[in-house]
Amino acid sequence: MSRAVVLVVVVMFVAACAPQSEAISDSQDALGRLKKGNLRFSENHPTHPHEGAARLRETSVGGQHPFAVVVACSDSRVPVELLFDQGIGDLFVIRVAGNVCGEDELASIEYAVEHFGVRLVVILGHSQCGAVTAVVQGAKEHSHIDHLLQRIDPAVKAARRESPLLAGEELIAASVRQNVLHTMEELLKGNCLPSCVSA
């Protein structure tokens, strides 16, 4: 049986520079809600909140009020709402292979903070990430895939610099962690949330 996918998380708290999300008092409150949901999931007791046609109608009429932004990998084993036991309208999710952060992802985060008052940004990496593994193994790709892998390359270089003796699965795991940190740095460098973000 294959090992469970392990998550690597970096959170950023957004100060009160935007309208507040519904029923969330602050960023710590939002993080606590995510942690509780992940605990329910990991203990196999999810409540599957905010699902179904009624919730769809509610968010259609009343608008969306997500309480956190999550930047995650597109890997099919990392379904964000399921992992945090959240439902429709709860999370503003940006998924891209390797959970990288470029102009489009930055714009999406900025939009959520400015328009929905989201107070918490989570960068979510995971074990067995194919995109990170490809860079570690020096895979030769083409066109768009190669472009994406180039964005992960600085994280793998940083992992090698920090721990020159690592190889194989250990190097991949270290690179996943560095990739999450690198994405956070890109977000901060992007100035999409001036004076509002702390790591």
Ligand SMILES: [Zn+2]
């Ligand atoms: Zn991945």
